[in-house]
Amino acid sequence: MLFYSYFKTLVGKEVTVELKNDLAITGTLHSVDQYLNVKLNNVKVVNEAKYPHMMSVRNCFIRGSVVRYVQLPPGSVDIEILHDATRREARG
Amino acid sequence: MMEDEELARVFPSVSLVLGNGRDMGAGALFITTRRVIWLSAADSGLGCGVAFTHINLHAISTDTALFPRACIYMQLEAHHGDGASTGEAEEDDEDTAPEVRLAPSDANSLEEIFKALCECATLNPDPGMEEDSEDGEFFYDEEEVAAGAGGADRVARLNALDALLTMPRADQLDELLEDDPRFEDAEEDENGEASDGSHPPTPQ
Numbered sequence: 685m686l687f688y689s690y691f692k693t694l695v696g697k698e699v700t701v702e703l704k705n706d707l708a709i710t711g712t713l714h715s716v717d718q719y720l721n722v723k724l725n726n727v728k729v730v731n732e733a734k735y736p737h738m739m740s741v742r743n744c745f746i747r748g749s750v751v752r753y754v755q756l757p758p759g760s761v762d763i764e765i766l767h768d769a770t771r772r773e774a775r776g
Numbered sequence: 777m778m779e780d781e782e783l784a785r786v787f788p789s790v791s792l793v794l795g796n797g798r799d800m801g802a803g804a805l806f807i808t809t810r811r812v813i814w815l816s817a818a819d820s821g822l823g824c825g826v827a828f829t830h831i832n833l834h835a836i837s838t839d840t841a842l843f844p845r846a847c848i849y850m851q852l853e854a855h856h857g858d859g860a861s862t863g864e865a866e867e868d869d870e871d872t873a874p875e876v877r878l879a880p881s882d883a884n885s886l887e888e889i890f891k892a893l894c895e896c897a898t899l900n901p902d903p904g905m906e907e908d909s910e911d912g913e914f915f916y917d918e919e920e921v922a923a924g925a926g927g928a929d930r931v932a933r934l935n936a937l938d939a940l941l942t943m944p945r946a947d948q949l950d951e952l953l954e955d956d957p958r959f960e961d962a963e964e965d966e967n968g969e970a971s972d973g974s975h976p977p978t979p980q
Contacts, residue, residue, distance in 0.1 A: 703832065705854065705873050719901040723894065727835065737795075737875055740839030741849055745894045749902040750832045750853070 686773045690766065691716040691754070700730065700755035701746055707735055709744065720748035781810040785892040787885055790814065792824075793847070795875035805878060807892045809899050812850075814878070826852060828900035832873055834893045836886050847879035848889050 691713070700710040701722055708731055711724030723745050729738040783806060790805040792814045800822070806813040812831070816822035830853040837849040852874045880886060 705832065707851075707873070709833075717898055719898065721894075721898055734872070735851070735875075737837070737842060737849060737877075738835075738851075740837040740842040741835040742838055743890075744833050744835030744849075745890070745897060746833040747828075747831060747897060749829075 686769055687720060688716065688718050690769065691720070691722075693762075693765075694756065694760055697757045697760050699724075699757065701751055702753040702755065703746070703750050704752045705750070707731065707738070709738070709746070711744070714743065717748075720751060722746045722748065722751065722754075777808070778810050781808050783808050784896050785888070787880055787889055789817075789881040790889075791845075791879040791881070792816075793843075793877040793879060802881065805880075805889070807889070807896055809896055812893070812896075826850075826876075828897045829853075829902060831893075831897065834890065834897070836890050837877070843877060843879075845879045846883045846886055847877045848886065848893070850876045850878065852876060 694713050695715060697713055698710065699713050700708055701724065702708045707729070709724060709727055709729055711727040714723040714725045716722050723743070725743045727738075727741050727744055729735060729741070732739050785807045787805040787807075789802055791802050792800040794800065800814075801816060801818055803814050803816040803818075803823070806815070811825045811827050813825035814823055832851045832853055834848060834850045836846070837843060838846045840846070854873050878889065880889060
């Protein structure tokens, strides 16, 4: 729940989603659901050489279970809110 | 059809192109609540399907420099292939995800196909991915308990504990005590002292 709630606050921001198959996609976070499925707009593929066809993609839906990392925009990381949320999560 | 599978959308004129560029021709695209299925229009024996749990991502691709038509691009989970009934092995490297393109004859339906794929993909989380699931959770906080979290589970556990604590009913109690030597009166001698002499002598 923590990640879902937090990622929702990043909608509209630019994030980079790294997949478990090493594909990394940068895009504007359009939406995220409770399974951490992610929709990105204005997509750019970081490692184009491996997946050249992804270059032609403008928006995509990524299955939550194939995501390894999500790189956050440093300016959008509110440490205070995260601290608070993680404490509440731990107590819960 | 698979268990609890329902047909969500049909797009009658969609070409399937495999990752190696092989065009399988026009066919019908069926999007169900569990799978994406394509059946060739020309060859009724030709078709393939993939479960949503094996689709890593799907996207709208519009760059005609790379592919002549706007299409849906799908990246599948490695090793699972696209289940092509032609029996053809995937040509991809082990660590490269197989790719598939779906090109509708009417480019206006791209958004609709994309949307249907998103909706149905969301219906297919991987086992263990249910963040909010009550199943398999043992601990709940007070609020959750008050809201009835894991209620069925708790009732089942309490019933199991109750079954271990079988208490006799009141009318069964006398019957049970009757034959039990532990509950018999101690034998006393004529002086009123307990025969085993464990009681201190009565002051005379």
